[in-house]
Amino acid sequence: MERVYLDNNATTIVDPxxxxxxxxxxxxxxxxxxxxxxxxxxxxxxxxxxxxxxxSGINAGDEDDIIINSCASEGNNTVIKSVYFDSVxxxxxxxxxxxxxxxxxxxxxxxxxxxxxxEVLWLPxxxxxxxxxxxxxxxxxxxxxxxxxxxxxxxxxxxxxPVQEYGEICRENGVPLHLDGVQAIGKIPVxxxxxxxxxxxxxxxxxHGPKGAGGLYVREGNHITPLLHGGEQMAGLxxxxxxxxxxxxxxxxxELAVQNLEFEAVEVRRLRDKLEDAIxxxxxxxxxxxxxxxxxxxxxxxxxxxxxxxxxxxLNQRGVAASTGSACASESLESNPTFVAMDxxxxxxHTGMRFSLSRYTTxxxxxxxxxxxxxxxxxLRGISSTSNNEYI
Amino acid sequence: xxxxxxIGGALWEKYSDxxxxxxxxxxxxxxISEEEASAKGAKLVVADFGxxxxxDAVRLYWMVDPATDKILDAKYKSFGCGTAIASSxxxxxxxxxxxxxxxxxxxxLDVEFALRDTPDTPAVPPQKMHCSVMAYDVIKKAASxxxxxxMSVFEDEEIVCECARVSLSTIKEVIKLNDxxxxxxxxxxxxxxxxxxxxxxxxxxxxxxFYLEDILRDTRAEMERERLNSxxxxxxxxxxxxxxxxxxxxxxxxxxxxxxxxxxGGSVEVVDMKEVxxxxxxxxxxxxxxxxxxxxxxxxxxxxxxxxxxxxxASIRVHIL
Numbered sequence: 001m002e003r004v005y006l007d008n009n010a011t012t013i014v015d016p017x018x019x020x021x022x023x024x025x026x027x028x029x030x031x032x033x034x035x036x037x038x039x040x041x042x043x044x045x046x047x048x049x050x051x052x053x054x055x056s057g058i059n060a061g062d063e064d065d066i067i068i069n070s071c072a073s074e075g076n077n078t079v080i081k082s083v084y085f086d087s088v089x090x091x092x093x094x095x096x097x098x099x100x101x102x103x104x105x106x107x108x109x110x111x112x113x114x115x116x117x118x119e120v121l122w123l124p125x126x127x128x129x130x131x132x133x134x135x136x137x138x139x140x141x142x143x144x145x146x147x148x149x150x151x152x153x154x155x156x157x158x159x160x161x162p163v164q165e166y167g168e169i170c171r172e173n174g175v176p177l178h179l180d181g182v183q184a185i186g187k188i189p190v191x192x193x194x195x196x197x198x199x200x201x202x203x204x205x206x207x208h209g210p211k212g213a214g215g216l217y218v219r220e221g222n223h224i225t226p227l228l229h230g231g232e233q234m235a236g237l238x239x240x241x242x243x244x245x246x247x248x249x250x251x252x253x254x255e256l257a258v259q260n261l262e263f264e265a266v267e268v269r270r271l272r273d274k275l276e277d278a279i280x281x282x283x284x285x286x287x288x289x290x291x292x293x294x295x296x297x298x299x300x301x302x303x304x305x306x307x308x309x310x311x312x313x314x315l316n317q318r319g320v321a322a323s324t325g326s327a328c329a330s331e332s333l334e335s336n337p338t339f340v341a342m343d344x345x346x347x348x349x350h351t352g353m354r355f356s357l358s359r360y361t362t363x364x365x366x367x368x369x370x371x372x373x374x375x376x377x378x379x380l381r382g383i384s385s386t387s388n389n390e391y392i
Numbered sequence: 393x394x395x396x397x398x399i400g401g402a403l404w405e406k407y408s409d410x411x412x413x414x415x416x417x418x419x420x421x422x423x424i425s426e427e428e429a430s431a432k433g434a435k436l437v438v439a440d441f442g443x444x445x446x447x448d449a450v451r452l453y454w455m456v457d458p459a460t461d462k463i464l465d466a467k468y469k470s471f472g473c474g475t476a477i478a479s480s481x482x483x484x485x486x487x488x489x490x491x492x493x494x495x496x497x498x499x500x501l502d503v504e505f506a507l508r509d510t511p512d513t514p515a516v517p518p519q520k521m522h523c524s525v526m527a528y529d530v531i532k533k534a535a536s537x538x539x540x541x542x543m544s545v546f547e548d549e550e551i552v553c554e555c556a557r558v559s560l561s562t563i564k565e566v567i568k569l570n571d572x573x574x575x576x577x578x579x580x581x582x583x584x585x586x587x588x589x590x591x592x593x594x595x596x597x598x599x600x601x602f603y604l605e606d607i608l609r610d611t612r613a614e615m616e617r618e619r620l621n622s623x624x625x626x627x628x629x630x631x632x633x634x635x636x637x638x639x640x641x642x643x644x645x646x647x648x649x650x651x652x653x654x655x656x657g658g659s660v661e662v663v664d665m666k667e668v669x670x671x672x673x674x675x676x677x678x679x680x681x682x683x684x685x686x687x688x689x690x691x692x693x694x695x696x697x698x699x700x701x702x703x704x705x706a707s708i709r710v711h712i713l
Contacts (some may be wrong), residue, residue: 307448309473313404313415328448328473328523329403350448383421384471 003319004365004372006275007157008206009183009298009356010323014249015208021252022210025245031138033242034233043244050251057254058181058200059191063220065236067212070245072182075106075201075216076149078227078238079178080109083147085225087119091120093146097139099123099131100341101154106180107337110149122152129157129342130291133165144248150177152184156325156338156354158298159289160188167196176222182206186257187264187295198222204246207362208358209253213246260359263344269296271366272357276301278370282377288342288352297357302348303377305384314380318372406517407475408509415474420484422467425455432677433457434464439534441526448472448523450480452530454487456538461491468530472523475516479524482506483531496535499557500524521555522588522597552602555587560602567611575604629672629705637704638665641674644703649696658682660696663713672707674700688712 005013020131025046031039033047054066069075079097088092098110100122100364110120126132127166140148148170163179168175176198185192186207192200199222204213216238218224230239245367276299284304303311308326315322325336326349339349357368407415429436434455442449448471455465467485470477482503487495507515516523516570536543550560566581567570575592579585587603591594593605620633629637641662653659658681666673676696682688689712697710 305471307471307473307476309475310415310477313474317416326473328476353473383418383477384469 003321004369005321006355006357006361006369007321007323008358008361009158009354010207011205011211012358013278013360014210015253015256016206017256018209018249018253022245022249023054025248026271029244033244034231041317046248047242047244050248053251053255057190057258058202058217059193060217061193064192065216065218065235065237067216067218067224067238068242068250068252069216069234069238070179070212070243071214072103072201072203072241073162073214074227075199075203075214076103076105076178076180077109078224079199079201080106080113080147080149080217081227082119082223082225083176083178084113084116086223087146088113090208093144094148095119095121095141095144096149097121097123097136098149099151101125101129101131101156101338102149102151103155103180103182106149106151119144125341128293129154129159130293131166133162133169136166137169139177139370140169140173142175145173145175148177151180152182152190153187153295154338155183156336156352157289157300157342158183158187158295158356160181160184160293160295163195163197168377170198171196181217183298185297186260187297189261192217192219204250204253207253207257208360209250209255210246213243213250215250234264263359264296266280266362267357268357271361271363272297272299275299275355275357275366275370279373282374288346288348300353301353301355302351303353304351306377306380307350308352310380310383311351311376314376315372318376320369320372323356325352325354326350402405403517403520406514406520407520408507408513408515410487410507410509411475411478411515414478414481414507418477418481420467420481421469421477422453423464424455424467424468429455432464435538437534437538439530440535441530448476448526450526450530452480452484452487452534452621454534454538456491456492461493461494461538463490463495472526474518475523476526477519478507479503479527480530483524483527484592487531492535492538495531498531500528500555503527503558518587522590525554527558548601552604552607553582553587553591553602555586556583556585558582558584560607562647563604563607564611567608568615572608573612575608577687578604578608629707630670634665634667637667637672638662640704641665641700644700648699648703652695653680653682653692656681656685658685658692670707671709672705673709673711675711677713 029043031043033040033043058065096110096113096118098106099119114120123131123135123139136148150161150166152163165178179197179198181190181202183206185202194356198219200217202215205211224237226237226239228239233239233242276287279301280287286302288300288302307328308324309329312322312324312329325339339352342348407550424436426436435458437456438456439452440449450472451469453467454463456463460568466487468480470480486498486502486506503579504515504521532543532546536547552558552560552563563578563582563584567578570581572578572581575585585592588597590598591600591604593603629640632640650659659679660676660682661679662674663677664675678688682692685692693712700708700710
């Protein structure tokens with residue numbers, strides 16, 4: 001076995017069927033969909049199918065919008081800054097609420113708004129690693145709060161937040177709710193008729209679609225100030241020529257992902273559990289977060305005495321790709337904020353290692369990875385000064 | 393930012409081959425037992441050092457010949473990232489064959505240099521310089537255990553930037569000598585703050601005793617005080633503040649002018665001073681016999697004016713009120 005890819009929360013392989021579906025739009029049907037001539041209009045049926053797939057994939061209402069954009073970072077920026085322009089600058093709401101375990105696309109956008117004088121509340125997680133609904137309930141202030149932004153499923157832990165309850169709380173208080181749905185879509189059911197969120201963002205490359213394509217769901221009745229001004233694309237809500245190929249690819253990828261949700265819940269989970277059980281056989285290992293509230297593809301584990309970057313390096317030498325939030329593996333020497341917020345395992349910020357599977361992960365790959373993990377642990381604990389004492 | 397900065401994920405690509413090799417196959421990783429040491433008639437030293445913010449810890453083993461203080465063998469264990477392992481490995485290697493006194497002179501800069509493939513190319517990207525600092529600290533710890541003294545004995549000056557090993561006195565000196573006004577300039581001159589950036593201001597990777605921002609502010613304030621306190625004689629009249637100029641003028645009047653006027657029962661006082669373009673306008677009022685004296689607007693005036701221009705500064709224009 002040459003290489004095993006267990007970093008599917010970072011990105012996924014494009015489904016070959018999705019690639020085939022995108023192919024005609026590069027050299028054959030390359031028109032600009034806003035042109036009135038046939039090169040433009042011939043694209044419309046395909047774009048309609050893509051929208052149908054996207055709307056049904058997340059069970060959006062026909063009166064809602066799904067704005068096609070470049071990525072979830074763009075979607076998150078659009079929502080947060082739009083609410084800043086519309087509610088904070090114009091209608092006098094002064095506070096915005098988010099959590100301590102957000103992806104940088106959300107957290108750094110809020111840090112930026114903090115510099116502009118917005119009061120931002122950073123909700124903590126409970127012992128299970130999720131934001132308890134009561135935490136949100138006590139923080140929200142209908143007179144002050146302009147927006148609540150919370151991650152649906154966390155990218156590092158896979159832990160799923162009780163978003164349905166957030167929706168109810170926000171609705172009762174008349175405060176819009178923005179969910180970062182990137183790690184939920186394609187892993188667990190996402191139903192915007194059940195979850196009352198006003199905004200929800202997603203990214204195609206996390207569910208076997210192309211990189212550079214994303215979607216922003218906007219519930220009927222919500223206003224969006226565009227992040228990108230310009231042409232009239234996306235009903236004037238997002239300027240920029242629509243990337244037809246990627247839009248088609250994202251639509252098809254979402255349809256396939258939804259069709260595979262059962263496979264994800266059973267087969268991907270089975271392989272994930274197999275890897276997780278094998279990891280748990282290793283001494284001094286802690287798995288972060290209960291399985292029943294975690295996406296079926298994700299494991300975040302802390303291996304006592306093994307620093308994350310060294311582990312990642314060693315696994316990479318053995319052909320296994322995973323991910324660590326260790327400060328030592330960061331360009332800025334900063335620990336991953338989610339790891340810091342997750343006060344579950346004291347050493348997590350240094351020893352956390354994430355394995356994330358996809359529906360393309362095979363049993364052979366998991367067997368190989370189990371062997372590689374065990375060998376790496378043995379080698380690195382042989383070097384380690386802390387694996388069997390209480391020094392740290 | 394530039395072309396080379398636009399693609400991320402380049403951390404490992406910046407490691408030298410030597411770093412990679414040491415990470416994959418460390419040479420000195422391991423332990424030394426009491427038995428092994430005593431078999432060679434040597435003393436075993438085991439030193440632990442850890443950095444909380446890094447979550448890194450290293451344990452260094454020395455086998456030291458008590459007769460010569462020479463380190464016969466060295467091994468280590470490390471809970472650390474790849475570069476910390478590579479640095480520890482080279483640290484152990486550099487210790488072997490040296491006396492304890494020689495070993496404490498090994499700095500993290502020596503360790504990093506030993507890991508370079510070519511003398512001009514850093515072995516690790518800037519922020520990972522930090523990972524070698526601990527390997528350096530543990531040597532001091534080992535030496536302090538061997539000699540039964542406090543670790544601070546080996547640290548003769550305050551280090552502000554551990555990564556680049558720049559001391560407080562060096563930074564202050566550079567600020568004063570080159571009249572530095574920004575932290576970026578300090579970094580350009582000394583490399584302090586160029587690596588893990590913890591020493592620039594609070595809130596970085598690691599908590600520090602001194603921060604460049606504070607040192608700069610305090611040193612600038614000190615320079616300003618020195619400038620104000622330095623005797624006016626040391627400076628050109630034009631560089632003095634108005635108050636200092638006033639003092640100078642009063643001094644000249646008291647020493648060189650009043651004795652002449654007083655002899656005739658007269659006197660003079662400075663009422664005001666102004667800086668107008670490049671001139672210093674001094675407004676005076678006669679007192680005593682001078683007030684009605686005929687030469688007060690001719691001869692006496694010229695004496696006062698000439699004396700002040702000669703002994704204080706040529707920029708002075710005297711005005712009588």
